[in-house]
Amino acid sequence: MIWLFLAQATLKAPHEIEDIRAPIPDPPALWLVGLLAILLVLAIIAYFIWPNPKPRAVRPPLPKETARRRLEIAKATISTGNAYEFSVEVSDILRSFIEQQFGIKAVRQTTIEFLNEASQTSHFDLARQEMLRHFLVGCDAIKFARVAAEKPETEALFEQASAFVEGVK
Numbered sequence: 001m002i003w004l005f006l007a008q009a010t011l012k013a014p015h016e017i018e019d020i021r022a023p024i025p026d027p028p029a030l031w032l033v034g035l036l037a038i039l040l041v042l043a044i045i046a047y048f049i050w051p052n053p054k055p056r057a058v059r060p061p062l063p064k065e066t067a068r069r070r071l072e073i074a075k076a077t078i079s080t081g082n083a084y085e086f087s088v089e090v091s092d093i094l095r096s097f098i099e100q101q102f103g104i105k106a107v108r109q110t111t112i113e114f115l116n117e118a119s120q121t122s123h124f125d126l127a128r129q130e131m132l133r134h135f136l137v138g139c140d141a142i143k144f145a146r147v148a149a150e151k152p153e154t155e156a157l158f159e160q161a162s163a164f165v166e167g168v169k
Helices: 002-011 029-049 063-075 083-102 111-119 126-143 151-167
Strands: none
Touching: 063 083, 063 151, 083 126, 083 151, 111 126, 126 151
């Protein structure tokens, strides 16, 4: 076998010898890594410099603020003279406020159920319970018994609801 190789090598003419090949270029790894590092640094700088409109965390309004706002809106309906709608609205405002503030399920209960539950909690002293009872009985008389109420009675209901909301700490 070796003889065959040597014979073939000697039979080739000198003009058939292959020319020297150019050197193999270095792999582009070093400049590629450098380029990627520069791009990464630029991206990090752009992240911190570029304006980033983050949504501001908006805290939900406190139950007291919500009740005050709703009461002011309801106050405007006193002058319309519809005591029934006003008493429904004011009762709902106060019950929603109590439910949000104290966690007592007030909106879906009857007045008696709600007052019984309120008397068993430590959130209301006797004076507050009596104020609440007086207010809810007045609203129920207008809502369910259809007692005719004039502007002074509806204003009194508004004042009782406002006083109750403002008295809560």
